[in-house]
Amino acid sequence: MSSKNEYHSPGVRIGFQIKYNEEKPNGSCVPNVDISSTSERTTMSKTTETTTASPTSTAKPSTTVFSTVQSSTMSSTDSFSTSTSQTATSTTGATYQAQINYIGDPWPENGNNKAKGACVLPISSKIDNIKVKIAFNTQTVSFQQWVGTVLSSSDVNGQWYDIQNSHAWDPPSKTVEFIVEYNANDENPPTGYCIFYTNGQIITTQSTLTSSKTNTAKPTSSSASTNTASSSAQSQTTTAQSTTKQPGTTVTPGSSRYNYGDVMKLSILFYEAQRSGKLPNDNRVSWRADSCLDDKGVNNEDLAGGWYDAGDGVKFNFPMASSTTLLTWGLVQWKDAYVSSDQLDNMYDSIKWTLDYFLKCWKNDKLYGQVGDGHVDHASWTRPEDYTMARPAFYLNASNPGSDLAGETAAALAAGAIAFKTEGLSCILGYDDELCFGAAMLYKATGNNSYLEQAKSYARQKIAWGLSWDDKTVACQLLLFEATYGNTYKTQVESFVKSYLPGGSVQQTNCGLAWLDQWGALRYSANAAFVALMAADMGIGNADQYKTFAMSQIHYMIGENNKKLSYVIGYGSNYPKKPHHRASSCPALDTPCDWNDYESENDNPHVLTGALVGGPDKFDAYEDQRNDYIKNEVATDYNAGFQSTLAGLQHFAINNKLPQAPTLPCA
Secondary structure, three states: OOOOOEEOOOOOOOOOOOOOOOOOOOOEEOOOEEEOOOOOOEEEOOOOOOOOOOOOOOOOOOHHHHOOOOOOOOOOOEEOOOOOOOOEEOOOEEEEEEEOEEEEEEEEEOOEEEEEEEEEEEOOOOEOOEEEEEEEOOOOOEEEEOOEEEOOOOOOOOOEEEEEEOOOEOOOEEEEEEEEEEOOOOOOOOOEEEEEEEEOOOOOOOOOOOOOOOOOOOOOOOOOOOOOOOOOOOOEEEEOOOEEEOOOOOOOOOOOOOOHHHHHHHHHHHHHHOEOEOOOOOOOOOOOOOEOOOOEOOOOOEOOOOEOOOOOOOEEHHHHHHHHHHHHHHHHHOHHHHHHOOOHHHHHHHHHHHHHHHHHHEEOOEEEEEEOOHHHHHOOOOOHHHOOOOOOEEEEOOOOOOHHHHHHHHHHHHHHHHHHOOOOOOOOOOOOOOOHHHHHHHHHHHOOHHHHHHHHHHOOOOOOOOOEOOEOHHHHHHHHHHHHOOHHHHHHHHHHHHHHOOOOOOEEOOOOOEEOOOOOHHHHHHHHHHHHHHHHHHOOOOHHHHHHHHHHHHHHHOOOOOOOOOOEOOOOOOOOOOOEOHHHHOOOOOOOOOHHHHHOOOOOOOOOOOOEOOOOOOOOOOOOOOOOOOOOEOOHHHHHHHHHHHHHHHHHHHOOOOOOOOOOOOO
16 A cells, blocks of 8 residues: 655654454554655655565554654555564565664763664575664664665654665674664663665565674673674764764775774784683684693682783783773773674673683782793793693782782772772772872772872873883873873873874884884884873863874774785784794694794794784884794783774774874875
8 A cells, every 4th residue: 555645744644444354454654755855845655565474463663753754765665563573575675674672781971871772684585785764762862883874864853864785684684783872861772663675675584583682781702703804894973963984995084994893803802812711612712722720829729811921821910900901991981982893792701801810819918910930931832722831820918019010900900890880999909009000090990089199199290101011100190180180190191192293202113103112012002092092082182183193003003004014913914924922823722832833934823813913123124923022922912002092993983083094104
């Protein structure tokens, strides 16, 4: 049935009579509207439709929503509503309507609330041309999605969004995920429906609509996936007034050339490859297995778990805690980056792995800080699964203090408390000589002013040379500015960032890398970029200049350099194949591995996906050699600031706050 009439706002009631046999049918009306930019009127388009599937009984969409829905002209006019499958096929097309389900808990941001939602479309055969209308029962502030192009026919007040898919969808289903921002006064996210349209194809023949419900408020098991990434994936963000492209393969004004979320996914996989202990059932790194399950303390305490530090098998808690803190800080600051990349659960799992280990390391009057002997470990070349050497444990106590390690562990646990919204952190920071960063992070987690006062008393009145696992001077200054808005801290952070910009005290390579030191050169550049983005987000300095600097450093690392090389293993097609890393250089599990594998000229048998290698020298020179532990080793702290910088760039990108991407000298 169809009708062609002219209707005027605010709405119209369409009455009709229908004959049926024994069971009263259910259904819904879907307007097929052509919007004129110069007129408030809408005209219904006439079509001829033959329904071949009966609707199933469910709740109908809100009248408030669909009495005003406007969309591009589409050939299909029938739709049925929905917690179970509805299909209408015709000579011209098909429609399918699915209820919105929300994933996890909403979160506050920018004075409003945000929530992640999804609709699931069962698919019986490949579909190339799909349009989706996502309609809510109320107006929204902004909307982000990652399946296609948001059309101009979307409501300017944000009550519905029309989307054209960018890529073909394959069976058995397609989950359309989105993030919606809505008024903070609303207790719950807006309800609504997704309406899928296709031309000349059957969308589904299935009888049941299923959806995947994932709790993003806490770590959950993640489904297995391959250790590769699609670098061409694009996402989009739109507000009620505008539509902008998310980083992808196309350069547009105010955007980047890259999907930072793709690189974040790989980096998370690197940390999974570094896991020690009993691996979970959903382990995604096939060439890793349980290892060092017998790591014990001096009184036989269980110290299994944590991350191996680099290409070796020692667990150094200081850089491990530093890495965990920077990663978690980035998650707390830019959570939407992980949500938009569908990596929030994986990220929670990643940091929980080390946080659980740190809790094991705090035993009454002792804080364990290392498991394994570096000299013994480095004298062997084999995978951790085959270790037979002694692995002594080293600890701190009142008689053998180590305030830097204790402070960093406190910072990691405090950051974890913020991320997981837990409480009860007060005991770690017990030493009089505790560090500023741990105290500042504990203040951020608890709001306890005594921690803030401690942080102020420990703060160094100097310009930091760099941010690293053993120097958190500028990190503390950032947190103290966030807590106090003190001009002294602001000036210190500005001076730090300025030193890394062109013309500053830190050397710039010919190809545009801010080069501080030969050991893990990319680590320092990435960490400086992280500081710049944090500063920009806190209102320190020139935000666009800081963001441009961060993009320049990350872009250098992922390919815009003299070698056109991605220093991130597994990203793109040209990346290091012979990193200085024992486990990835060994053949298959249960196969011997020794110094012959170290000396082999062949590529590592396993791809250490997501690892950032040390990087080039100050002349942009680099060779992919396994025996070069300066330029070609990997480490957990190399990736930490790098990954959080990616999260920051992703955050600014999906919120349309990135300036034009810079062009590097060797790009």
